Amino acid sequence: MIEFNMPALGADMDEGTLNEWLVKPGDTVTRGQIVAVVETTKAAVEIECWHDGVVGELLVPIGQTVAVGAPLATILEAGEKAEPRASAPAAATEAPQQDAAPAQAPQAIPVAVTPSPVGHRQWVSPVARRTAASLGVDLKTLRGTGPQGAITLQDVEHAAATAHHEAPMPAPAPKPAASAEPKSAAEKARERGAAMRASIAAAMSRSKREIPHYYLADEIILDTALGWLTEQNAGLPITERMLPAVLQLKAVALAAQRYTEFSGFWNDDGYKAAPAVHVGVAISLRGGGLVAPAIHDVAEKKLDELMRDLTDLVARARAGSLRSSEMSDPTITVTNLGDKGVDAVFGVIYPPQVAIVGFGKPAQRVVVVDGGIRVATTVQSSLAADHRASDGARGALFLAEINRLLQQPDEL
Amino acid sequence: MKANYRGAVHDAIAEAMRADERVVLLGEDVGRYGGTYAVSKGLLEEFGPDRIRDTPISELGFVGIGIGAALNGLRPIVEIMTVNFSLLALDQIVNTAAPLRHMSNGQFSVPLVIRMATGAGRQLAAQHSHSLENWYAHIPGITVLAPATVADAYGMLRTALSNPDPVIIFEHVGLYNTSTDLDALEPTDIARAAVRRNGTDATLITYGGSLPKVLDAAEQLAQTGIDCEVIDLRVLRPLDDATILESVRKTHRAVIVDEGWRTGSLAAEVSARIVEGAFYDLDAPIARVCTVEVPIPYAKHLEQAALPQPDTIVAAVRGLFGDN
Numbered sequence: 001m002i003e004f005n006m007p008a009l010g011a012d013m014d015e016g017t018l019n020e021w022l023v024k025p026g027d028t029v030t031r032g033q034i035v036a037v038v039e040t041t042k043a044a045v046e047i048e049c050w051h052d053g054v055v056g057e058l059l060v061p062i063g064q065t066v067a068v069g070a071p072l073a074t075i076l077e078a079g080e081k082a083e084p085r086a087s088a089p090a091a092a093t094e095a096p097q098q099d100a101a102p103a104q105a106p107q108a109i110p111v112a113v114t115p116s117p118v119g120h121r122q123w124v125s126p127v128a129r130r131t132a133a134s135l136g137v138d139l140k141t142l143r144g145t146g147p148q149g150a151i152t153l154q155d156v157e158h159a160a161a162t163a164h165h166e167a168p169m170p171a172p173a174p175k176p177a178a179s180a181e182p183k184s185a186a187e188k189a190r191e192r193g194a195a196m197r198a199s200i201a202a203a204m205s206r207s208k209r210e211i212p213h214y215y216l217a218d219e220i221i222l223d224t225a226l227g228w229l230t231e232q233n234a235g236l237p238i239t240e241r242m243l244p245a246v247l248q249l250k251a252v253a254l255a256a257q258r259y260t261e262f263s264g265f266w267n268d269d270g271y272k273a274a275p276a277v278h279v280g281v282a283i284s285l286r287g288g289g290l291v292a293p294a295i296h297d298v299a300e301k302k303l304d305e306l307m308r309d310l311t312d313l314v315a316r317a318r319a320g321s322l323r324s325s326e327m328s329d330p331t332i333t334v335t336n337l338g339d340k341g342v343d344a345v346f347g348v349i350y351p352p353q354v355a356i357v358g359f360g361k362p363a364q365r366v367v368v369v370d371g372g373i374r375v376a377t378t379v380q381s382s383l384a385a386d387h388r389a390s391d392g393a394r395g396a397l398f399l400a401e402i403n404r405l406l407q408q409p410d411e412l
Numbered sequence: 413m414k415a416n417y418r419g420a421v422h423d424a425i426a427e428a429m430r431a432d433e434r435v436v437l438l439g440e441d442v443g444r445y446g447g448t449y450a451v452s453k454g455l456l457e458e459f460g461p462d463r464i465r466d467t468p469i470s471e472l473g474f475v476g477i478g479i480g481a482a483l484n485g486l487r488p489i490v491e492i493m494t495v496n497f498s499l500l501a502l503d504q505i506v507n508t509a510a511p512l513r514h515m516s517n518g519q520f521s522v523p524l525v526i527r528m529a530t531g532a533g534r535q536l537a538a539q540h541s542h543s544l545e546n547w548y549a550h551i552p553g554i555t556v557l558a559p560a561t562v563a564d565a566y567g568m569l570r571t572a573l574s575n576p577d578p579v580i581i582f583e584h585v586g587l588y589n590t591s592t593d594l595d596a597l598e599p600t601d602i603a604r605a606a607v608r609r610n611g612t613d614a615t616l617i618t619y620g621g622s623l624p625k626v627l628d629a630a631e632q633l634a635q636t637g638i639d640c641e642v643i644d645l646r647v648l649r650p651l652d653d654a655t656i657l658e659s660v661r662k663t664h665r666a667v668i669v670d671e672g673w674r675t676g677s678l679a680a681e682v683s684a685r686i687v688e689g690a691f692y693d694l695d696a697p698i699a700r701v702c703t704v705e706v707p708i709p710y711a712k713h714l715e716q717a718a719l720p721q722p723d724t725i726v727a728a729v730r731g732l733f734g735d736n
Contacts, residue, residue: 125695127664145734146696152734153664153695 003071009327017065027055041195046323123150135160196289212387218399222377228409242307250412253277253298255401261390262355263331271389280330283317293326344380354386416591420566438465439491475501482524492528495544509578510553521576531584531621538707543671546678549649555579556649560623562592567600584621605652611641614665619645622669629725657689664695665732674702696732
């Protein structure tokens with residue numbers, strides 16, 4: 001039996017809320033199949049299952065938030081029979097929303113009982129329960145901060161103080177600790193916005209705290225590439241026309257394939273180059289915030305294929321329906337703020353990645369070519385890279401390779 | 413005045429003997445050798461062999477002599493080399509000394525003080541290093557003391573000698589060399605626990621040789637923002653519930669540090685009393701830090717690993733708080 005766990009969809013994700021199950025017990029699943037939708041602070045993400053088998057049991061009900069790594073379902077391998085898991089019948093009848101939680105098998109319990117992250121009722125310390133009763137705080141609305149998530153005295157006192165502060169305010173003021181009514185869409189969006197801000201803050205703070213960035217810039221003449229692109233697009237219907245951004249993505253991926261110290265992950269045991277280049281595309285969201293999901297195997301894909309992938313990715317990112325592999329797989333990120341009118345962008349690396357390539361606005365600029373002055377369309381490329389994983393000389397070669405590739409669009 | 417634990421016990425015996433001629437000392441090597449832990453050095457010269465009596469290696473016999481002497485009007489102090497050896501005298505202590513007042517309807521009392529060394533840390537191996545205070549604390553009819561400070565080493569012994577019933581004093585071997593600055597040594601009560609450090613976030617309850625480690629852990633925790641109250645039980649029987657409960661009602665968290673083994677320990681007893689008396693004031697489960705359940709090893713690194721240490725105490729306290 002395989003446990004299918006809540007995946008980490010990026011370095012900044014601690015927990016996720018199960019939005020939707022797309023399979024039920026008894027369904028056959030294949031490797032790569034989308035089986036559930038999980039809401040993170042960034043988006044609703046479609047979760048893929050990486051095992052072939054039959055769904056045994058769904059362990060987390062819709063709407064429940066669980067930590068990364070918590071079991072979501074069991075998958076039975078070929079030939080395996082469903083074993084009834086030990087379950088607490090009393091809990092199942094008293095609390096139907098928890099009956100799918102994994103009960104602990106007796107042999108798995110060591111001397112000290114280690115509770116599973118889900119599967120027990122909300123723990124409340126005795127003094128917290130007594131104080132909540134006397135202050136009129138509804139324990140169901142609290143999130144515990146004590147050991148193993150227990151609600152502590154401090155949690156109750158904090159909630160009581162918050163409620164007290166908000167009580168004299170006019171009715172529309174939301175009362176986060178005690179809202180029993182379903183939240184409005186606007187309220188949900190606001191909450192998600194705040195949560196996304198917090199997770200971006202955490203990831204970017206970690207990046208600037210831990211990663212010694214170095215920055216390089218280059219100016220790329222785009223005339224050849226744009227001319228080539230115009231020719232290619234001439235024969236295509238409008239919906240299939242390619243944008244310069246696709247050329248940039250492909251050029252970055254090919255260069256990263258050659259200079260492997262820019263596409264991979266820096267972890268506790270040092271740098272590990274990724275076997276394939278999955279380019280994260282920074283996409284700003286309409287409500288604010290951003291995501292940088294991956295287009296997989298960019299170096300191996302044809303340009304028209306990349307264009308379709310990019311269009312699809314942007315649409316789904318903005319609709320809030322990304323897949324788990326897209327969130328966790330990027331090996332390098334590309335950010336393009338040219339459409340916002342800036343000349344250049346110097347990125348902040350998204351850990352544990354080690355590089356981010358930026359592109360500014362393509363514009364007509366005066367350049368010197370072969371000793372003569374000329375007006376050409378150019379774009380500023382930049383590289384922010386992790387000095388633990390690479391050095392400036394290699395970074396310079398990497399940027400120069402991107403420039404070279406963009407002069408040879410036939411190679412892309 | 414600088415005073416150490418060994419000297420404080422010595423002075424308590426010497427001054428009691430000067431003040432009351434009924435006080436006598438007997439035990440293995442207490443006379444000519446000056447005591448296994450050098451507590452009675454010089455006493456034979458001052459008080460002579462009638463009052464400082466070396467005994468054969470026979471705990472059952474010389475504890476019996478002490479009981480007989482007490483019944484007949486003396487105020488004997490019996491020294492037993494370690495708590496492990498006192499097991500040979502359990503019959504005298506548990507079946508004779510402890511119940512006599514009740515069995516005789518108050519006609520007899522046994523004003524006997526038994527001192528013994530306890531605890532590990534000096535590489536004396538499994539037959540000389542155990543902490544069996546809880547076995548004695550189980551017995552009605554005796555008072556069980558565990559002085560952890562220099563002041564108590566003197567003061568509790570002086571007070572114990574005026575107690576009409578048997579008193580057992582546990583002196584942890586790791587404490588004999590501890591010293592402190594004191595104005596004067598004087599008798600102290602043998603009824604109450606003592607708050608050795610004030611704090612608001614968690615109550616650390618301990619006794620005897622673990623007290624210095626607990627105070628050390630509390631200092632470390634204070635530097636990370638967890639302010640611990642430290643209670644020294646001092647009296648292991650009868651336990652001072654009031655002091656323990658008052659503190660736990662304030663801090664809402666309790667960690668008990670006991671050099672005995674956890675199973676059936678004094679720590680278990682204290683834990684049960686907290687749950688009985690302060691359940692609705694608890695904000696976290698009660699934690700215990702006890703000795704690993706093995707016979708105390710001889711090898712130094714294994715012995716130290718088996719015992720409660722400041723870092724294991726710190727970890728246990730941290731476990732009572734959430735991650736944020």
